[in-house]
Amino acid sequence: MILKYSIQRLLMIIPVSLAISVVIFLIVHLLPGDPIDNLIRVGSSPEDRIALTAKYGLDQSLFEQYFLWISQIMTGDFGQAIVLRRPVADLIAQNLPYSLQLGGLAFLFSSIVGLILGIVAWASQKTWGEQFVKGFILLGSTVPGFWLALLMILFFAVNLGWFPVSGARDWTALVLPVLTIGFGGIALVARVTRVALLEVGREDFITLLHAKGLSRPTILFRHLIPHALLPVVTILALRIGWILGGAVTVEFVFGRPGLGSLLIRALGQRDYPVVQGSLLMLALAVMIGTLIGDIAQAAMDPRIREATK
Amino acid sequence: MTMLSVQDLGVSIGPIAPLSGVSFQLERGEIIGIVGESGSGKSLTAMGIMGLLPLIGGQIDHGTVEFDGIELTGLSENEYRKLRGGRIGLITQNPMTSLDPLKKIGPQVDAVSRLHLGLDRAGAKARTVELLGDLRIPEPASIYHLYPHQMSGGMKQRIVIAMALGADPDLLIADEPTTALDVTVQAQIIRLLGDLVKQRDLSLVLITHDMSVVAQTCDKVMVMYAGTAVERGPVQDIFDNPKHPYTKALIGCIPHGLSETVRLKGIEGTVPGVAQYPSGCRFHPRCTIAEEVCTRNVPVFETGAKRAAACHFALEAAQ
Ligand SMILES: Nc1ncnc2c1ncn2[C@@H]1O[C@H](COP(=O)(O)OP(=O)(O)OP(=O)(O)O)[C@@H](O)[C@H]1O
Ligand code: SF4
Ligand SMILES: [Mg+2]
Numbered sequence: 001m002i003l004k005y006s007i008q009r010l011l012m013i014i015p016v017s018l019a020i021s022v023v024i025f026l027i028v029h030l031l032p033g034d035p036i037d038n039l040i041r042v043g044s045s046p047e048d049r050i051a052l053t054a055k056y057g058l059d060q061s062l063f064e065q066y067f068l069w070i071s072q073i074m075t076g077d078f079g080q081a082i083v084l085r086r087p088v089a090d091l092i093a094q095n096l097p098y099s100l101q102l103g104g105l106a107f108l109f110s111s112i113v114g115l116i117l118g119i120v121a122w123a124s125q126k127t128w129g130e131q132f133v134k135g136f137i138l139l140g141s142t143v144p145g146f147w148l149a150l151l152m153i154l155f156f157a158v159n160l161g162w163f164p165v166s167g168a169r170d171w172t173a174l175v176l177p178v179l180t181i182g183f184g185g186i187a188l189v190a191r192v193t194r195v196a197l198l199e200v201g202r203e204d205f206i207t208l209l210h211a212k213g214l215s216r217p218t219i220l221f222r223h224l225i226p227h228a229l230l231p232v233v234t235i236l237a238l239r240i241g242w243i244l245g246g247a248v249t250v251e252f253v254f255g256r257p258g259l260g261s262l263l264i265r266a267l268g269q270r271d272y273p274v275v276q277g278s279l280l281m282l283a284l285a286v287m288i289g290t291l292i293g294d295i296a297q298a299a300m301d302p303r304i305r306e307a308t309k
Numbered sequence: 310m311t312m313l314s315v316q317d318l319g320v321s322i323g324p325i326a327p328l329s330g331v332s333f334q335l336e337r338g339e340i341i342g343i344v345g346e347s348g349s350g351k352s353l354t355a356m357g358i359m360g361l362l363p364l365i366g367g368q369i370d371h372g373t374v375e376f377d378g379i380e381l382t383g384l385s386e387n388e389y390r391k392l393r394g395g396r397i398g399l400i401t402q403n404p405m406t407s408l409d410p411l412k413k414i415g416p417q418v419d420a421v422s423r424l425h426l427g428l429d430r431a432g433a434k435a436r437t438v439e440l441l442g443d444l445r446i447p448e449p450a451s452i453y454h455l456y457p458h459q460m461s462g463g464m465k466q467r468i469v470i471a472m473a474l475g476a477d478p479d480l481l482i483a484d485e486p487t488t489a490l491d492v493t494v495q496a497q498i499i500r501l502l503g504d505l506v507k508q509r510d511l512s513l514v515l516i517t518h519d520m521s522v523v524a525q526t527c528d529k530v531m532v533m534y535a536g537t538a539v540e541r542g543p544v545q546d547i548f549d550n551p552k553h554p555y556t557k558a559l560i561g562c563i564p565h566g567l568s569e570t571v572r573l574k575g576i577e578g579t580v581p582g583v584a585q586y587p588s589g590c591r592f593h594p595r596c597t598i599a600e601e602v603c604t605r606n607v608p609v610f611e612t613g614a615k616r617a618a619a620c621h622f623a624l625e626a627a628q
Contacts, residue, residue: 204406212421213394223409302456
């Protein structure tokens with residue numbers, strides 16, 4: 001049943017991606033400026049310009065250009081970068097692992113630490129433990145990521161010299177970016193976990209579990225946490241997009257290679273195929289994230305499985 | 310043999326004292342009905358006996374609760390846990406919300422016998438299936454694998470009852486076990502509980518809104534009003550000869566039951582909340598025979614006697 005549901009949902013990605021590809025294409029092409037500006041040398045003639053425009057098919061109608069691009073994509077060909085003069089697929093393949101590494105680590109870090117903090121806050125109600133987590137949640141949801149990044153670079157990288165200021169040489173270069181992206185995520189997950197635990201804790205069935213003589217840890221781990229995980233999974237699935245988006249700016253601030261850095265550079269040069277390709281990859285990642293979230297929900301909650309039959 | 314003896318039980322939740330002066334005794338094989346309108350303190354009494362008040366931030370303030378010779382107030386949480394589910398079973402009001410919606414119902418029942426009787430998975434399952442059969446649940450072996458949302462309210466309440474019976478307890482506490490159910494199912498569940506008490510020689514505390522349920526199933530009854538007990542005695546005596554004006558009014562509205570909306574015959578007003586408990590006799594603002602003393606002095610509620618009525622004019626009221 002879950003399998004059938006997953007396949008259905010997976011197939012849905014195709015039409016949605018097509019719709020998104022149209023939007024991406026239009027936004028990219030309607031931006032003022034074009035890649036040819038970045039190609040022609042000073043002093044070249046208008047004829048050179050026309051020749052170049054024709055070479056990259058930019059003289060055709062938007063309609064034709066879109067169909068050319070999308071039919072290439074269908075065959076797995078992302079096209080050729082105009083300014084960077086390399087296959088777009090190569091550029092993505094080169095940068096994607098860095099983004100996945102950063103995003104994945106930030107995701108794991110914020111979900112695990114957030115969950116633990118949320119549980120701690122719930123378990124230590126009316127003590128300093130709860131106050132501490134509540135303070136942290138407030139801080140984490142108000143402090144902007146880029147500001148935190150700059151602060152951490154200043155303190156840990158420049159003053160203490162513990163981590164490199166920028167780049168991606170080894171794992172130490174990952175610490176500050178992961179912390180930056182993870183910080184807000186921890187606060188969010190902790191808050192959702194804590195609130196969910198408080199809410200589920202008030203339900204009749206929890207009273208009845210106590211009345212059965214079950215111990216508090218058993219009730220927490222077998223019953224409360226699975227319930228609290230439902231909203232947490234929802235929020236985490238939504239956050240996959242947020243984290244990738246966050247990674248875009250954080251890669252930039254820390255001078256890391258990655259899809260975000262590639263995107264920002266290509267955007268500056270109006271390198272259409274690169275911008276379109278990377279945006280499409282990001283959109284796909286968000287959709288797959290949401291899909292995984294929904295499947296996880298269905299796996300955890302029999303009521304949702306029923307509804308998806 | 311006395312199964313449960315509650316003496317002058319009082320409960321506090323933080324600064325407020327929503328329950329006080331509750332006393333009754335229950336023998337093996339007996340059913341006591343606890344009746345009263347919404348907010349009269351029935352559930353708090355049940356939670357107090359189960360030792361579950363900490364869940365709502367409350368605690369037992371004064372009085373004693375003795376179960377089969379064991380004093381429960383001040384019992385350590387670990388010892389209490391052995392009794393809960395093991396020797397005392399709880400049945401709650403709303404079967405819709407009383408089961409974990411993410412877990413199959415069978416294993417939820419198994420948990421009790423595994424914990425208290427030390428059964429293994431297979432043994433617990435066999436016991437659960439047998440128990441479900443005893444509770445007149447059709448096809449128990451396949452019901453075992455259902456999730457709560459796949460069952461009707463009446464069926465779910467039977468599952469809750471099965472959980473309460475999972476470890477062969479001596480005492481059941483049923484807090485309005487039928488309020489959330491269809492009228493036709495209500496009668497079935499009450500009959501089922503009555504039969505279980507006979508078959509298994511249980512003691513049952515049956516909390517209800519409904520005086521007619523008390524008349525049909527209970528041996529004894531305790532009437533509660535505004536967080537305190539007002540009258541107690543054998544069912545026959547209480548119905549034949551109510552001594553407290555409030556009990557009299559209750560009996561006057563048997564045909565309707567005691568839903569929150571039904572007005573008590575001849576009594577104006579509603580039950581006061583914790584913050585507005587009146588001084589002296591808490592019933593005095595609504596009592597037709599109240600006198601000056603009623604506003605000042607709290608009437609005594611005898612703890613030991615078979616019959617008790619918390620009224621300064623109990624005898625006159627009875628005439
Ligand atoms: N957690 C709580 N915090 C504060 N006051 C409470 C709490 N639980 C109950 N009370 C108060 O204690 C009084 C008795 O409540 P209780 O739930 O025992 O009534 P009840 O007789 O079970 O009513 P019902 O028929 O509606 O279930 C009420 O006035 C109620 O407002
Ligand atoms: S004590 Fe007074 S107010 Fe209370 S029930 Fe008796 S007569 Fe009425
Ligand atoms: Mg109640």
